[in-house]
Structures are given as C-alpha cells and as structure tokens.
Amino acid sequence: MKICVIGTGYVGLVTGTCLAETGNTVICVDNDKSKILSLKNGVIPIYEPELEEFVKKNIKEKRLTFTTDIQEGVNPSQIIFICVSTPPRADGSADLSFVENVARSIALYMNEYKIIIDKSTVPVETGQRVEETIKRQLKDKNIEFDVVSNPEFLREGSAIHDSMKPDRIVIGVSSQKAADILTRLYEPFQAKIIITNIKSAEIIKHASNSFLATKISFINEVSRICELSGANIEEVALGMGLDPRIGRQFLQTGIGYGGSCFPKDVSAFIKISEELGYDFKILKAVEKVNAEQIEFFIKKIEKTLWIIKDKKITVWGLAFKPDTDDMRNAPSIQIIEALVKDGAEIHAYDPVAMEKARSVLPEDVVFHDDIYSSLQGSEALVIATEWEDFKNADLDRVMALMEQPIVVDGRNIFDPSLMKEKGFMYTSIGR
C-alpha cells in the first residue's frame, strides 16, 4: 500500500519505518527541514534502539523516503497518518493546532479517496473535528474520505519492538471500507486488532496512559507509607504484583513519571473530562502525588547533604527514562535546577541524552563523557534514571573516586545492604 506519514518524530518515524519494513511504500513528511535533510542522509535525529538499521535498510530498498512537501506525500498515498505533536497548553488542554493545520493541508491536496488516520494522542472528539475541518476545506470538491483514530502505544526505548510486535492495535472507525483496508495493512504484525468507534479509540489512549500514571502515583504513595512505617517497598510491590489482577509492571517506585506523554496526557484527560462536564477526581490526585514525589526526592537530597552550597554533586541519568535521549519533562531537569539554585556544582552523565540535555539544563552543569570521570571528587551521587550501565557500575571504583561516599538513589537500583557493606551512605525510596 502507499502510505504517507505526516510528522516524522518518535512516533511518525517509527510508524513509517515499520510499515515500510512490512512491504509498504512510505513517504514521511515533516516541516522541520533540518530533520528531513539528515534523514535523507541516513542520519537519525533521535536515539532509539534498532531504529537506525531499520531506517537505512528501508531507504536502501526504496520503500522509505522523506520530504518536506506535504503535497508530494498526500497525492500518491491512499493512507495518511497524522503523527504531529499535541503539546500541552498553559491550561493543561492539548494544543491541537498542529493537527488542524495538517488536516487542512491534507484536504488541499486530496485528489481521490483517502483514509486519514490520527495517530497523535488527542482528546475524544478530535476525529470528528478533523472530519469537519477536511469537509470544510474540500468545499464543493466531491472526494470521499474516512477519518480513523489509531492511537499509538509504543514506548520510547523499545519503540521498534513495540511497533513490530504490538500487544494490541486499536482502530477506531465509522466505515467498513476503512476497517477492512486497515485490517489488511496491519495483518503482517500478527497482533490482536480491536475495531471500535472513533471516540472509544481516542479514549482508550488517554485512559491507558492515565491508568499507568495512576499505578505509578499509587506505588509512590505506598512507598511513603513504607518509609514512615519501616516496611520495604520492593517487597511490598513484589507481593502485590504477583497477583495477576495487579501485575508487576509499573509498580516501581521512584521520582515520579516524566516524559513527553504521561504528564500531558493526564492533564489533557482531566481537561477534556471537565469540558464534557465531569470532574476526574482520581486523575487530579495522580498529578498532585506526582508533583509531590519529585519535591520529596529533592528534599531527601537536601536532608542527606544538609548544606548544598558549593558541594560537588554528580547526577547519573538525564533522560526521562533509560534507553532514550528524550529530555522532555525529564525529572533530572527539576532536580538539577533545584540543586543549582541551592548553589551546588553539578557534574552530569547520561549514556545517550547529553547532547539534548545541554540545551535544557542550566549553563554551568559540567557534562562528562565517561561514567566514572563524573565522580572524581564528588560529595554525593544522585541517581535520576535507571540505566543498565548504572546498575552494573563497579562500586569499588565509585567508592574510590568519590570524596564522600554518599548515594541518593531515586530509582532504587542498588541493594541497600550491599551498599552498606561497601561503606556507602545510601538512601533510596521507600525502604
């Protein structure tokens, strides 16, 4: 099939590449000229395991091309994916201006029947708005089209795996023709396909992310009770998670959720609920707990170190989670800003996110190319992301390099008794 993907970011690039991998001809469009130029040269603008080899292979086999010209993408394609950003507005609602913009451009260049798929995460009723926008823009041109909601569930850090082997594919449609074409498109992925109406598909995405965020805030609250009572959150989470109705995943306590999705999707879900006349009470609490959790962690660092001013503090982990270079809403930003404000000298290390981190972190942060050089003379190590490299660090070397063997671990990556045995003053979350 001939496919156009508009918005070549984390979602668009991965979606386009995986659809090319399964034999389709895909043209990816983006209005960011430098991004398209580097992709044309085989340079991938984001870090995502396996993505580079998949992109290069499909460019070479001529199934994947890139352009800044939306007309070049829309004209020959029967299926058009909208994968542009839907950032939060100041009031928490989703900014849908990119989606509207693209919907208008699609209508402008439509020449025959097209399926327009919304893959960006959007509030319920966006599909209807997209349809109205296209109809208005088409004016009296008599061209058939279907709007579909096909939310994306990939996780950064395992995006190719998640897209090639999805645990479900949700297709929200109002026409049998579009449902049939998309079922065929997704056949090679051998996943459970769920056909719903458009509004249900839109809510499935918001509700899924909000539920996962709820799990995180819930376990973070339980961890506070563990700390206050002397219980151990890791034991509690294991004992809870082995119940299949609860599940092990997303029961890791830490410093709260960040990234480009959960914070904005939770607040957009609260906002659309409000607009529809419902007060989503649980989600408001989820947001509040998440904001408090990182403040609690910053206080923990301050309490452990007593005086922050002029102390040399190392921060390991800058990306919002491991295996990505995405710095959007990374907890490390808030932590480092608070410590810098208190007068600390910050030395930072992340296996892949340092280039992106440089543009968002305070100017005087010192970046290190090597995990161990970041520790030289350090008076405390703060762990903000649970990269495997950190879990496997040589603790004797860490101890030898540090001026003071103090570790404040926001991700519970080390065993407290081992750390004590090695001579560290170690503090973590909920244990």
Ligand SMILES: NC(=O)c1ccc[n+]([C@@H]2O[C@H](COP(=O)([O-])OP(=O)(O)OC[C@H]3O[C@@H](n4cnc5c(N)ncnc54)[C@H](O)[C@@H]3O)[C@@H](O)[C@H]2O)c1
């Ligand atoms: N990143 C994730 O893990 C993830 C997962 C599931 C869903 N989503 C959702 O998918 C959407 C995209 O997220 P992302 O992380 O890929 O964002 P992104 O910022 O990485 O990519 C969006 C791209 O759209 C481009 N763009 C914006 N307006 C455009 C226009 N008018 N024409 C052409 N290109 C345009 C931008 O230049 C950018 O490259 C969001 O709604 C997000 O919530 C993201």
